[in-house]
Amino acid sequence: MDEALDVRWFDPNRINLLVGLSLFILFLFVNLRRARRAPSGLYIRTLPALQALDEAIGRATEMGRPVLYLPGLGDMSEVGTLAAVTISSRVARRVADMGCGLLVPCYDPVVAVLIDSATREAYTQAGRLDSYRSGTVQYVAAAQFAYVAAVTGLMLRERPAANVYMGSWYAESLFLAETGNETGAIQIAGCDQVTQLPFFVCSCDYTLLGEELYAASAYLGREPVQLATITAQDWAKILAAIVVVAAVVATFFGYTDIDKLLKTS
Amino acid sequence: MRQGPFVLTFLVGAMLIAIFFIPHYRAQQVQTQLLDWANIVYAFALALGSISLLVLHGNKVRAGGSQAKYSFVTVAALVVITVAGVVQGVEEGTLVNRIYNAVNAPLASTMFALLAFFIASAAFRAFRARNTEATLLLATALIMMFGRVSIGEFVWSGFPPLTEWLLDVPNLAAKRGVAIGVGLGAVATALKIILGIDRSYMGKA
Incomplete structure (x- = not known):
């Protein structure tokens, strides 16, 4: 056997991550239990961007124009894209209920297949499968600026009344959001890329910042078990804040070894 | 009813989390294998997406109308690039390579150059x-x-x-x-x- 091969069954440099993940799972199960015992006991603050989603879809219905849903440029290995796929299902359900058109041009073919399946299912659950048009969800191009050209062209020709941007975005974010702004559409964005957030904030009516993108699906669904995951996330955030403050205080008093505990490979 | 996909998702997800903490070479081989499978899934989805694109725009061309010309360009580009790529490959000097360098790259650069103007208009509104x-x-x-x-x-x-x-x-x-x-x-x-x-x-x- 090659001596260079790693035969360890555990990486000790990742013990801190294992502890963190275990605590997170513990928080999750505690809150799932809470949610099952008292379903109305979990609070989630109002997210104006998602409150505006119904208004945007309603406006599109009244104007007889479609809703444009864009799931970002990430592939299925990115959590932002997973969130975009789950949100697309919620949006499709509302669009089907209200009876307006939906356009979902996709950058990634796998994402297109998944969203198509989720959208069909949403239309079926709404009892409106007959309204589902082939081509509602379409794969456009896996090249960044070809995708931009296709989507901005679609925006200018179809004039959607609402543009929803969810997922992982890169340099194309401003092209799309500014073009959408010019067409006068209500624009709602959710992005987990810190570098693209300012562009969406400038060009969109509402923006979900970072983690709010991941909370959107739970927020729209309102199921207690989904909300439990957000509460668990909040508990983890409080723990993270405590650890950060403790690390700062410890470093201030000369206990610099705490830095090693928080580092990982 | 739909327990199959859920069980599969759970098993693969749990396994990948475990592999993150296991540096053993066999565990890493499993991870590499899974990532290779993901590429195969991507290839099939790409074929499915391309066929769907071809059918959608083919129908638009047949239906005619003011936007049919855009669909025709899409279908023509897809067919030419695919056929040329399959016949000649994509290496230096091939038709795909020349089209990429002469058409795709300048168009992408032009699009990217427009970003400065979009930044200016967004900044004007925000500021x-x-x-x-x-x-x-x-x-x-x-x-x-x-x-x-x-x-x-x-x-x-x-x-x-x-x-x-x-x-x-x-x-x-x-x-x-x-x-x-x-x-x-x-x-x-x-x-x-x-x-x-x-x-x-x-x-x-």
Whole structure:
């Protein structure tokens, strides 16, 4: 056997991550239990961007124009894209209920297949499968600026009344959001890329910042078990804040070894 | 009814989490194998997506109308590139390579160059001093611009260090705050899917 091969069954440099993940799972199960015992006991603050989603879809219905849903440029290995796929299902359900058109041009073919399946299912659950048009969800191009050209062209020709941007975005974010702004559409964005957030904030009516993108699906669904995951996330955030403050205080008093505990490979 | 995809998602998700903590070469081989399988899935989805694109735009061309010309260009480009790629390959000097260098690359560069104008129009809208936040944004942007051009230092030598402070202290603090939230949110989303709490990706709205 090659001596260079790693035969360890555990990486000790990742013990801190294992502890963190275990605590997170513990928080999750505690809150799932809470949610099952008292379903109305979990609070989630109002997210104006998602409150505006119904208004945007309603406006599109009244104007007889479609809703444009864009799931970002990430592939299925990115959590932002997973969130975009789950949100697309919620949006499709509302669009089907209200009876307006939906356009979902996709950058990634796998994402297109998944969203198509989720959208069909949403239309079926709404009892409106007959309204589902082939081509509602379409794969456009896996090249960044070809995708931009296709989507901005679609925006200018179809004039959607609402543009929803969810997922992982890169340099194309401003092209799309500014073009959408010019067409006068209500624009709602959710992005987990810190570098693209300012562009969406400038060009969109509402923006979900970072983690709010991941909370959107739970927020729209309102199921207690989904909300439990957000509460668990909040508990983890409080723990993270405590650890950060403790690390700062410890470093201030000369206990610099705490830095090693928080580092990982 | 739909327990199969859920069980598969749970098993693969749990396995990949475990592999993250196991550096053993056999575990890493499993991970590599799984990633290879993902490529195979991607290839099939790409074929499916291309066929769907061809059918959709083919129908639009047949239906005619003012937008049929765009669909014709899409279909023609897809067919020419695919046939040329299959027949000749994509190496230097092939038709695909020449089309890429002569058409695709300049078009992409042109699109990217337009970004400057979009930034200017977005900045103009955002920096109108309508309220306290927008005024603060405008002031910060002005400091940043003066700190980043040589004339800024000539006007006041304090601009460059002030710019650095803005980037390293308030900006970095906000970025890290968002990054921590995104990290935890990513873990929560992944667990929701692995544990079957969120099955919207399977159409469970």
